[in-house]
Amino acid sequence: xxxxxxxxxxxxxxxxxxxxxxxxxxxxxxxxxxxxxxxxxxxxxxxxxxxxxxxxxxxxxxxxxxxxxxxxxxxxxxxxxxxxxxxxxxxxxxxxxxxxxxxxxxxxxxxxxxxxxxxxxxxxxxxxxxxxxxxxxxxxxxxxxxxx
Numbered sequence: 001x002x003x004x005x006x007x008x009x010x011x012x013x014x015x016x017x018x019x020x021x022x023x024x025x026x027x028x029x030x031x032x033x034x035x036x037x038x039x040x041x042x043x044x045x046x047x048x049x050x051x052x053x054x055x056x057x058x059x060x061x062x063x064x065x066x067x068x069x070x071x072x073x074x075x076x077x078x079x080x081x082x083x084x085x086x087x088x089x090x091x092x093x094x095x096x097x098x099x100x101x102x103x104x105x106x107x108x109x110x111x112x113x114x115x116x117x118x119x120x121x122x123x124x125x126x127x128x129x130x131x132x133x134x135x136x137x138x139x140x141x142x143x144x145x146x147x148x
Contacts, residue, residue: 053106054123057098058088066093066120068104091120098122 055070068091073082091104092112098104098120106118
């Protein structure tokens with residue numbers, strides 16, 4: 001009943017454009033209200049998830065582009081065990097400095113091409129042993145057994 005009453009308010013020329021499959025102008029079908037029902041958007045902080053990732057270079061054949069394989073651990077949907085998931089990303093390498101096997105960090109940037117939105121940044125090696133010269137053997141303090 002309320003639909004027919006609201007349709008009677010419009011002139012006949014506007015009602016002819018209404019069809020059963022919904023191809024009418026949405027402004028004609030709205031009820032007039034004194035205030036807007038659309039929620040106003042507030043300034044929310046941007047989501048910065050996955051801003052940087054680490055991975056291994058698997059292909060460096062292209063000019064100024066490296067293919068980086070990022071491995072992450074994700075829970076299995078059925079067994080709830082963490083399994084390794086791999087994904088390849090194209091990253092920008094402006095100086096062609098990375099070779100296959102290098103570990104790099106991917107920094108999010110503006111889209112550089114259709115498939116590139118990351119910049120490859122060098123990462124320090126993870127398990128580097130310190131040289132013997134860097135580690136002092138004697139601190140210059142006498143041992144407890146040497147004290148009199």
